[in-house]
Amino acid sequence: MAHYIKEIEGIGSTYASKLAEVGITTVEALREKGASPESIQELVQATEIDEARIIKWINMANLFQINGVGEEYSELLLAAGIESVEQLSNSVSELLYAKMVALNENKHLVRQTPGLSQVEDWINQSKAMQENPQQDLSNETEWSVEWSD
Template sequence: MGVPLNELKGATGEVLVGFKKQGVNTSDRLLGKSSTPQDRDALASAVGVDSTLLLSLVKRADIARLKGIGRVYSDMLEESGAATISELAQCSPTALHATLRRINAKRRLTNRPPSLDQVTDFIDQAKALPSLIRY
């Protein structure tokens, strides 16, 4: 099912129109059409976007597969260095929780940063999901 692409940071109106023309309207469809570098190059060309921007959107679509992750937590995870399911699966819950709290203290992104239990759940979910992005 996935999330609508307009919920992904960086998905501008122009990009969304290009995706729609390619039949890509959810994060799951984006992941399905852009798992390999060749797929991403072809989609970037068809949509008329830079391949770097497309990869950023693909990484955000990847993290959107997790339950409980909205735009703010996604931004925090990206800033922490856990921008994909594979990267998140390798994290220590305590270390990532501390990092997310530091990021939020500095940037004040939310009044409710994820708890240690939530971070542990995100990591557990990531470990259970297959990796869909190939480099």
């Protein structure tokens, strides 16, 4: 299932139009076109969008590969210092969960903080992706929302 580019936090109509002009209309296309430092520079030049913003969006697009992350949780993960699938795979679930809960209490980034078991699942998915980099788990793994206190 393709995710529209505007699902990424911070990409509104103006930026979506600039990205569409270079053939990027989905999160997956952004991930593909932003796969190397050279291609990122090409995007910066072609769209006139600053590099830091594009890199943030590419990082969020990469996190979208994890089933259950999506728009809101990718922003929360970035706020917690997780900028890549690799960083997520190296995270300690309890520490990441605690950090996300604290961040969300202060910044209200998501309506519902994910539960510890959901964070553990994301880490497990990211580890599987590190073992098989071509694997996109966003539609393959069953998951459920765990409500936390």
